[in-house]
Amino acid sequence: MINLVLFGPPGAGKGTQSEKLIARYGFVHISTGDLFRWHTKNDTPLGKRVKEIMNSGALVPDEITIAMLKEELDKNPQAKGFLFDGFPRTVPQAEALDQFMKSNGSAIHFVVALNVTEEEVRTRIARRRTVENRADDEEEKLNKRITEYFSKTIHVLPYYEQKGRLNTVNGIGSIDGIFDNITRIIDGKATPVS
Numbered sequence: 554m555i556n557l558v559l560f561g562p563p564g565a566g567k568g569t570q571s572e573k574l575i576a577r578y579g580f581v582h583i584s585t586g587d588l589f590r591w592h593t594k595n596d597t598p599l600g601k602r603v604k605e606i607m608n609s610g611a612l613v614p615d616e617i618t619i620a621m622l623k624e625e626l627d628k629n630p631q632a633k634g635f636l637f638d639g640f641p642r643t644v645p646q647a648e649a650l651d652q653f654m655k656s657n658g659s660a661i662h663f664v665v666a667l668n669v670t671e672e673e674v675r676t677r678i679a680r681r682r683t684v685e686n687r688a689d690d691e692e693e694k695l696n697k698r699i700t701e702y703f704s705k706t707i708h709v710l711p712y713y714e715q716k717g718r719l720n721t722v723n724g725i726g727s728i729d730g731i732f733d734n735i736t737r738i739i740d741g742k743a744t745p746v747s
């Protein structure tokens with residue numbers, strides 16, 4: 554069982570790489586963004602609680618996010634491995650995830666951070682907005698989401714770095730090239746960067 558966290562700012566290509574990784578390794582995909590979007594679309598009680606927060610581009614409070622995540626893990630006791638996409642985004646979330654994994658006799662084995670500059674992220678999201686029409690990608694929310702990443706989420710990286718689990722991959726390049734670099738890490742073939 555391999556559990557992987559795919560990390561990176563909005564527009565880094567986490568969704569695209571997740572699809573390819575799932576096809577290759579059979580991960581159960583847990584995207585907290587997709588889960589929240591499902592809840593808001595279906596107008597569930599949770600959806601009602603988070604709709605405005607999401608629409609503003611802010612992070613949903615840890616308490617809500619962690620509870621939803623736990624529920625999702627409990628739904629998949631037979632998973633061969635999980636791919637976490639968009640979670641954790643804060644240090645308390647990372648700590649909670651480690652605890653959940655530990656209580657199931659497992660762990661987060663790899664954290665792969667897609668390294669993409671803020672400028673590239675802005676260009677990609679602007680392009681994606683024209684095709685996907687996602688409510689949270691509207692112009693005024695974009696700044697907030699990027700700010701949330703660079704002011705809060707980025708602090709999760711030292712947490713994993715201290716535990717020796719952080720792997721950084723250049724997120725700019727061809728989709729297949731980036732995918733190859735991620736698979737080399739998972740398959741243990743990556744050359745450690747000194």
Ligand code: AMP
Nearest residue numbers: 585586589607611612613618639640642
């Ligand atoms: P995403 O598609 O992953 O960028 O997520 C869309 C939105 O869902 C974010 O802008 C947040 O409002 C919310 N969200 C998703 N994942 C998390 C998380 N791990 N912690 C807090 N909020 C989240």
